[in-house]
Amino acid sequence: MSENKRTPEEQREKLRQEELKQPSSSIHGSNLSDLVGGLSWKGTGIIIFILIIILVGYVLFR
Template sequence: MTDNNESPEETRERLRQQEIRNNPTGNLHDSFHRANSGSLVDLFNGLSWKAAAVLILILIIGTIIMLAFFK
């Protein structure tokens, strides 16, 4: 059923999807609390690698600008 050549990311995603199917009320609880705090995992899973790289660059450049501004 599982492929031995599966990457760790694919394994994690498969297990996460399996947990969502098997425990919908737990998923509801997680979703409610995730909406309050946000989830980087879901943010980066929804983005392509290029969009994720741009987001990281924006965060780094913004941090550098803030450090220079408040110095």
């Protein structure tokens, strides 16, 4: 199919697919959204729970 005959929806989908193939724009590697996106809801809950425990420990024992 020619570039001129594509519908706007097809053009947007092609651009979206090309963006997904590129690595993330972060210089330092992955970011929080990449981490959470790759985990299940249980994994995300465990990480949040651990962060809360660390925060409470820091506040209580400083």
